[in-house]
Amino acid sequence: MIDLPPEALSALALSLKVSLTATLVSLPLAIWVAHVLARGSFRGKGFLDAAVHLPLVLPPVVTGYALLLLFSRSGPLGAVLEPLSLGLAFRWTGAALAAGIMGFPLIVRAIRLAIESVDPKLEEAAATLGASPLRVWLTVTLPLAAPGLLAGATLGFAKAFGEFGATITFVASIPGETRTLPAAIYAFLQVPGGVPGLRGMVGVAVLVAVGAVLASNWLAPRLAARVAGR
Amino acid sequence: MLEVAFKRSVGAFTLDVALEVGAGTTAIFGPSGAGKTTLARCVAGLARPDHGRIALDGRVLFGGGTAVPPHRRDIGYVFQEARLFPHMNVRRNLLYGAPRGTDPGPVCEMLGIGGLLARRTAGLSGGEAARVAIGRALLRRPRLLILDEPLAALDGPRRDRVLPWLERVRDAGVPILYISHAVEEVARLADTLVLLRDGRVARAGPVGDMLSDPSVAALMGSMQAGAVLSGRMVAERDGIAAVETPVGTLQVVGAGEIGARIRIRIRAEDVIVATEPPREVSALNVLAGTVASIQPGHGPGVMLRLAIGEGHLLARVTRRSATALDLVEGRAIWALVKATGVARADIG
Helix, strand or coil: CCCCCHHHHHHHHHHHHHHHHHHHHHHHHHHHHHHHHHHCCCCCHHHHHHHHHHHHHCCHHHHHHHHHHHHCCCCCCHHHHHHHCCCCCCCHHHHHHHHHHHHHHHHHHHHHHHHHCCCHHHHHHHHHCCCCHHHHHHHHHHHHHHHHHHHHHHHHHHHHHHCCHHHHHHHCCCCCCCCCHHHHHHHHHHCCCCCCCHHHHHHHHHHHHHHHHHHHHHHHHHHHHHHCCC | CEEEEEEEEECCEEEEEEEEECCCEEEEECCCCCCHHHHHHHHHCCCCCCEEEEEECCEEEEECCEECCHHHCCEEEECCCCCCCCCCEHHHHHHCCCCCCCCCHHHHHHHCCHHHCCCEHHHCCHHHHHHHHHHHHHHCCCCEEEEECCCCCCCHHHHHHHHHHHHHHHHCCCCEEEEECCHHHHHHHCCEEEEEECCEEEEEEEHHHHHCCHHHHHHHCHHHCEEEEEEEEEEEECCEEEEEECCEEEEEECCCCCCCEEEEEEEHHHEEEECCCCCCCCCCEEEEEEEEEEEECCCCEEEEEEEECCEEEEEEEEHHHHHHCCCCCCCEEEEEECHHHCCHHHCC
């Protein structure tokens, strides 16, 4: 067992909380956006697609700075949220937002591919059997896209777990509040001579990320087989 | 009653149809590209006409600003591919569109799929999948059932095995729109035949009249022409059945219940015409009649319509024979039909 200092354990717990929250909260929106991109035809679809991909291509520090501008006490959103004690800047919820935004394009991409691979002929058949578009979506499209959904969620979680640049720019690195595992590793690296447990933390970061991907790879084909009726 | 009158253009192709579909089974017949499936999809709401009107039992489904979505049309649709949901077993597929609490039992029995209920759909044979798809559409209790070449994906023997099930569906009483380009299926299942060509209704009428009309036969391709006779099985011996038909009692190969109503199709290719009463021939059926009309066909053949008893047969002979035998309208003839000239698949 890797021996971790208490700061590392708290960073790990915070990282898990932040990345799980980020994934679960962004998932419904990601599913909706993926569906619109996969099946919709409307003006501005290309623009939406580009906007979704923006966090993937922008320097993370730019994304973090943009969030800071929006959510700081004087920012347009922060000015509304702060008085309600719902402010995100320098809070763990802010870290979750940053992590969620960085993982969002990956989740959307995976789910969009999954929805696109669902045969529209099956959806048509369901409609002729009297199913409303919502029921078609819930009983045919969504179950058949489930493996892709799982893959997207895993990828988003792993990305959120490892997110560093946008997070530290937006919410800084406050121990116990916003110092996630990557931020803690970075902080420990700044100490001259090093800190015991640094290697353990790096090991844990690798384990969580690799473990999530492995679990998803193990689960996805089983889910797909179940869905495909084999 | 389904009333259809609409126009739909895609590229250079225009579907422009007007027809009424009543009770029983109406076959929409035509070569591929004639617009059959487009017509069916417009009726089901899966495609949208440019303009026109579609109404089912007096309820407007399309036209005058309304376009009822497919899930509110009460129209069942069986596609060429079965389109079963792969993530559900047969039972859940069957009950997907059925009202809550529906017992799939009677429909399963009718289609012979009761033993498949717990099965996953991936393991079904083509014929089984087709029957499940038909059952699924029936259990949704449609006012109209569209069968869009449900047998097209099956090979010959499998098709023959599914056909009797389709007859039972037909006899269950739901009005059926049967899309097909196979004469055998049409002859066996349909009451009314609508001939679609290049996006228009070329001809429409009762299937018996249509299939024994040489001009219709020409439209359908004369190789497939033949008379369709409804008859009653009156006797059976040595694997030969005697069937009472409008052209007289015919000896045909096949077994069945005495008293059963059946349909026989005699292809124009299989009828031999003589101008003298033939003696000592192997053909079991020799029918006396007259030439009702002569229609030149493609190539070296002509199509004869023979009036026999109270019915008609079609015969295809070469132009040379027609000249040599002096076959003109009103000429007395004897038609020879071998008992094996009525193929098993044509008896239904």
